[in-house]
Amino acid sequence: MAVENDSGVSYLCLKIARTFLYPSFLAFNLLMSLYITTFEEEKYPNTIFIKKVLLTPVYGALFILFLPLLIIFLPVRCGILYFRKNHFMVSVKHTTLTESQRLFQNDLIRSGKYKFGIATANLCLMPELASKMNHLINVNYRARKIGEKILANQFFNDEWNSKEMEWKISKNKSQTFTTSNSGDHDRGIELEGNVCTNFPRVDIMAIQEAWSSYHNKTLMKELHKVFPYIVHDAGVHSYSNNAFFLNSGLLIASKHPILAIDFKPFSHFVKHGRVLSNGLLMVKVALGDQKNSGSYVGYVFNTHLQSYQGKDQIIPKQLDEIRAWISQFTERNRRDGDNILFSIICGDFNFDTFSPADKESTQHPIFSEFVDFCRVRAGLDKPWTVGTEMRPEFMLDSPVTTQEGLKKVLEDPVLRQCHIVDADIIEHSKEVIVSGSVKKDEHGNVKLFPEGGRRRIDYILYNKSYPLKVESYSFVTKLAGLTDHIPVAMEFMCEGLK
Numbered sequence: 426m427a428v429e430n431d432s433g434v435s436y437l438c439l440k441i442a443r444t445f446l447y448p449s450f451l452a453f454n455l456l457m458s459l460y461i462t463t464f465e466e467e468k469y470p471n472t473i474f475i476k477k478v479l480l481t482p483v484y485g486a487l488f489i490l491f492l493p494l495l496i497i498f499l500p501v502r503c504g505i506l507y508f509r510k511n512h513f514m515v516s517v518k519h520t521t522l523t524e525s526q527r528l529f530q531n532d533l534i535r536s537g538k539y540k541f542g543i544a545t546a547n548l549c550l551m552p553e554l555a556s557k558m559n560h561l562i563n564v565n566y567r568a569r570k571i572g573e574k575i576l577a578n579q580f581f582n583d584e585w586n587s588k589e590m591e592w593k594i595s596k597n598k599s600q601t602f603t604t605s606n607s608g609d610h611d612r613g614i615e616l617e618g619n620v621c622t623n624f625p626r627v628d629i630m631a632i633q634e635a636w637s638s639y640h641n642k643t644l645m646k647e648l649h650k651v652f653p654y655i656v657h658d659a660g661v662h663s664y665s666n667n668a669f670f671l672n673s674g675l676l677i678a679s680k681h682p683i684l685a686i687d688f689k690p691f692s693h694f695v696k697h698g699r700v701l702s703n704g705l706l707m708v709k710v711a712l713g714d715q716k717n718s719g720s721y722v723g724y725v726f727n728t729h730l731q732s733y734q735g736k737d738q739i740i741p742k743q744l745d746e747i748r749a750w751i752s753q754f755t756e757r758n759r760r761d762g763d764n765i766l767f768s769i770i771c772g773d774f775n776f777d778t779f780s781p782a783d784k785e786s787t788q789h790p791i792f793s794e795f796v797d798f799c800r801v802r803a804g805l806d807k808p809w810t811v812g813t814e815m816r817p818e819f820m821l822d823s824p825v826t827t828q829e830g831l832k833k834v835l836e837d838p839v840l841r842q843c844h845i846v847d848a849d850i851i852e853h854s855k856e857v858i859v860s861g862s863v864k865k866d867e868h869g870n871v872k873l874f875p876e877g878g879r880r881r882i883d884y885i886l887y888n889k890s891y892p893l894k895v896e897s898y899s900f901v902t903k904l905a906g907l908t909d910h911i912p913v914a915m916e917f918m919c920e921g922l923k
Contacts, residue, residue, distance in 0.1 A: 435509050442502040443638060449488060449495035450639070454553040456484035463560040464818045503669045506662035512688045513659040513706065516645060523653045526680060530628075534713035534721065537922050540896055542627035543725070545771035545883055546904065546912035550644065551636040551674070559909055560817040567907045568640040572647025574903050578624040579651040617809045618799065618898035620835045622828040625897060625916050629679045629710070631727040631771035636674040645678075652678035659688040660702030666690050670700035675727045675772075677708055684722065685709040685758040689750045693742040694731055703729050705747050707754045712766055721764050721922065726751055728772035734853045740776055740786045748791055766919040768888035770795060773910065778806045779848035779876045795886035798895050798915065806881060811835045811900050812845035813883040813911040817859050819844050826906035835900060835911070839871045841878035845911075848876040885915045893917040 459477050466473055533539045548571055549559050556564050630652065635641050638658055645655055656679075660672025673688065690704035705728045712721040728747060731739040747770070755768065776783035778800055787803045799810045815825075825831045825844050834840040843863050850857060858880075864872040871877075887893050896916040904912060 435505060436514070439502065439505045439509075442498045442505060445494050445498045446502060447639060449491040450552070452484055452488040452491055456481065456488055457554045458557050459484070461554065461557045463557055463562060465560070465821050466562075503662065506660075506669070511686075512661045512690075513686055514657050515683070515686065516649070516655045516657065517653060518649045519653050520650065523651065523680070526651070527653075530680065531713045534922065538918075539713075539922060540916055540918055541723075541767070542625045542914065542916045543629045543631070543769060543771065543885060544624055544627045544901070544912055544914035545631040545633070545727070545773075545885055546901075546908065547633040547729075547773045547883060547910035548644075548904075548908050549634050549910070550640050551634060551671070555636070555671075560820070561909060564637060564640045565643055568643040569647065571904055571907050572644045574907075575624060575630065576647050576650055578903065579626060582626045616895060616898070618807070618900065619809070620811065620832050620902065621899040621914075622832050622902050624901050624903055624912070625899065625914050627914060628681060629677065629725050631725065632676040632678070633727070633729040633773045634674045635676040636671045638672075641676065644676075648678045652680055654679040654681070654683045656683065656686055656706065656708060659704075659706045661688070661690040661704070662702065667702040668700050671702065673702045673704050673706065674729060675704075675706040677706060677725060677727050679708070679710055679725075681723075682711040683708050684711050685754075687750075687754055689746070691731075691743045691746060693739050693746070695735065695737050695739055696733060698731050698739070703731070703743075705750050707750065709754075709758050720760070720762055721766050723766050724751075724755060724768040726754075726768075726770045726772075728770065728774070730773065730775045732775045732853070733855050733858065734775075736852060738785055740774070740783075741789055744786065744789045744791050748794070764921055765891050766921045767891050767893060767917075770884070770886045772884065773882060774884050775853075775882050777812070777848040777850070777880045777882055778804060779879060780850035782850040782852050791886075794890075795888055797884060797886050798898050799881060799884075806879065810879060810881055811841060811911070812848060812878050812880040813900065813913065814846045814858070814880045815909045815911070816844055816846055816861070816863075817909060820909055821906060828902040828905045831902035831905040831911075835902065838873055838877065842871050842873070843878075845878035846880040847874075847878060848880040849874075850880070883910055883913050885913055887917075892920045894920065 459480055462473055530539070549556060549561050550564055550568050553564050556562065561567065635644065635657065641657055645657065648655060655676065657676045658672055659675045660667065662669050685708065687707045688704060690702050694703065705726055707726050710723050710725065712723055730743050734740055776786040778787055792803070800806050824840070825834050834844050846858055846861065847864070864877070866872045894917060896918060899914045901912045901914050
């Protein structure tokens with residue numbers, strides 16, 4: 426599908442409708458948020474009561490005041506989303522920095538020694554009402570801080586800054602820039618993942634739960650300083666798919682030009698999945714200079730699978746659809762001369778390797794095509810892995826609200842079990858996963874066990890057909906206190922890069 430920027434009559438009409446809807450959206454969220462409390466707020470019941478008494482009349486009056494705008498523009502918004510040509514939006518913004526970055530990237534890719542980076546993060550950026558259901562508040566603040574923190578690691582990356590300086594010196598001397606690639610795994614030593622306080626330099630950022638179009642603007646304003654290409658607002662809106670409520674929440678930010686985009690919604694879902702347009706966001710990116718004799722390209726797929734599926738095995742059905750869509754998208758967008766360097770799936774898969782409830786998902790055929798670097802086999806992760814789903818009740822405790830503190834917690838088996846969900850889920854339910862208690866012995870000490878604190882549900886998978894050399898795999902604590910997931914990042918070299 427051809428790439429189009431955020432422009433045109435349809436986009437303008439949607440922007441106008443959302444602008445007029447914002448006052449009622451804000452008033453409704455402020456009103457209802459008074460009656461949904463987070464674990465942190467429950468520590469102060471008197472404050473909750475006072476806020477309800479004082480603010481309910483205020484927010485209620487504001488909602489009634491803006492109700493006419495809601496009645497007029499909500500159908501307009503639904504109609505535009507239903508009939509729009511593309512089920513996504515694209516924002517492209519170039520700066521002097523991104524242009525310099527492009528030249529550097531292209532020269533390094535041409536040298537055959539480019540190290541790619543990719544990261545995935547569930548950000549829980551949704552309307553305040555829904556955010557509080559996930560025990561996080563102040564969406565606009567979190568959107569800005571998350572963008573700033575991701576941005577900081579792209580600006581201040583010692584390894585890449587030194588390489589860029591070498592490149593500039595080489596260019597001035599009209600020399601060819603090259604870089605060495607030596608690592609322990611090249612000498613036959615198996616690479617182990619680690620817990621890092623910072624993101625590496627990433628070429629592509631795959632984000633889940635960026636559901637709020639209003640707050641996405643704040644996030645994207647920061648991301649655009651280093652990521653010229655952003656695909657956002659992906660979703661199919663209809664009564665049967667998401668009842669015209671929320672989109673997929675999927676967003677992809679890229680430092681490389683995007684050649685093709687598509688989005689497909691899952692046809693299998695249960696519970697709250699009925700008001701979400703969860704699915705698969707697919708992009709094809711151009712890597713380096715495009716040449717007549719051939720072009721380097723890559724495919725990235727971002728997804729968010731069903732949560733709290735209960736006894737229904739919905740996730741395996743969604744994985745079936747993902748496999749089919751990836752195959753279709755790749756074939757439909759294949760061009761003569763394409764040299765595919767990688768095909769990667771990122772996202773919140775909502776199942777882990779160990780849990781009995783996830784056995785069918787873990788054994789899915791998708792793992793015969795795609796490699797999970799963290800896993801040994803179905804039912805067993807590598808020993809250095811940690812969980813990525815935080816316990817909501819304790820995710821704002823002081824030890825885990827700083828990137829250094831969260832790193833120490835993840836590296837300590839006892840502390841990790843106190844703050845990360847265990848990978849021993851018998852049946853998916855919100856009560857078990859969100860409100861499950863820390864396992865302790867008769868003396869009140871944390872009871873250690875192999876699956877403790879290891880519910881790893883955020884994945885980066887790469888297609889075996891386009892082999893990679895993984896340079897690093899990181900569980901990143903940079904966003905401590907800002908989201909309920911641990912982002913993951915992977916750096917890699919492409920064997921197809923000559």
